[in-house]
Every structure is written in C-alpha cells, then in structure tokens.
C-alpha cells in the first residue's frame with residue numbers, strides 16, 4: 001500500500017454546555033473535592049484528548065450501523081469501513097494502517113485567556129431523594145467543567161493511500177461530526193454536559209458549506225452501503 005498524501009480536517013469545536021473529561025475517579029479525590037478535568041502539564045490548561053473524540057465518533061458510527069462487537073469492544077473485523085478509518089479493535093486482524101489521526105485539541109488563545117481569568121466551573125453533584133423529593137447532597141461527586149462558550153482547535157489528519165477515495169473519507173467524517181453534535185462528549189453527557197458544536201470546517205483546501213449538517217443528515221442512511229473508502 002502506497003501512502004499518497006495527508007488531508008487535514010480542521011474545525012472550531014465550541015462548547016454549548018460545560019465539558020467534563022475526567023482525569024481521576026471518585027476514589028482518587030478527597031471527600032467533597034470536585035473531580036478534576038484533564039489539563040496539560042506545561043500550561044495547566046484543559047484540553048480534549050484525541051482519544052476521547054476518536055472513541056466517541058467510532059462508537060456512534062458503530063452504533064448507528066449496528067457494527068456492534070459482542071464483547072463490548074470496538075469492531076475487530078479489520079475490513080469494514082469503520083475498521084479502515086479507525087483501525088481494527090484487535091491487533092490480530094489489523095491488515096492495513098488506520099486512516100484517521102485525531103489530534104489532541106488545545107484551547108483557542110482567546111478561550112485560554114478567558115479561562116485564566118474566570119477559572120473552571122465547579123458543578124455540584126446533586127441527586128433527588130426519592131422519599132422527600134428534595135436534593136440529596138453528596139450523593140454524586142461535584143465536578144470541574146470547562147465552561148460553555150470555550151473554543152478548541154479540532155484537527156484530524158487523514159492518511160490517503162493510492163486506492164482511497166478522499167471524497168468518501170470526507171463524507172464519513174461529516175457524518176461523524178454530525179453525530180458528535182447530536183450526542184455528547186465526556187462525562188455526564190446524559191445530564192447536560194458535553195454538548196459540542198463544530199464550525200468553520202475545512203477539509204484540505206475546501207471550506208465546508210454552512211449547511212453541512214443537512215448533507216450529513218441526508219447521506220447518513222446510505223453511508224455504510226454506498227460510501228466506500230477504498231476504490
């Protein structure tokens with residue numbers, strides 16, 4: 001297989017609600033202390049690991065196309081469109097290189113400056129007492145969140161091999177981004193956290209049209225059957 005070139009997908013990832021990508025579990029923090037978010041070592045600023053985005057996009061694509069592995073892990077067939085893009089879930093069935101390289105997402109300079117002023121959000125953990133209907137404090141751990149409105153630099157570098165269809169890779173990524181917007185990223189996604197939005201999407205030289213979501217919604221149904229990565 002000959003590697004022809006790399007095509008970069010870049011976008012502005014904006015938080016529409018607070019984001020919690022945890023750096024510790026409840027066991028690791030003192031009582032009443034909030035669960036921390038992942039931060040970079042040098043600047044101590046929150047970032048989004050590429051693995052979180054890659055894992056979530058893969059999970060969503062596998063789920064809508066029913067490519068579910070019985071053991072709960074990622075698809076390990078090594079030959080479906082999802083394995084071609086994200087890599088096989090098993091080293092035994094890996095017979096070609098992963099197409100998509102998800103970069104860690106750093107905060108935009110503007111958001112980093114804002115955060116240095118206001119700090120992270122501290123969200124209390126509250127659940128409802130089933131008998132009284134009142135809040136049961138301490139039942140859930142409080143957690144840090146990167147505040148709504150923060151913007152991150154999102155990048156995926158796509159390896160294009162000589163028989164690959166670049167347009168097909170673009171379509172798969174569009175649907176992946178669309179699903180990530182519908183779903184949530186990080187912890188407490190079903191309780192409001194991790195609502196994200198992608199703007200200013202560029203794929204190689206091309207800037208995607210404002211109505212990219214309409215295209216993604218339209219092609220979603222046929223993607224697995226009709227949009228093949230390899231010609």
Ligand SMILES: [Zn+2]
Pocket residue numbers: 067075076077078079080081082083
């Ligand atoms: Zn597969």
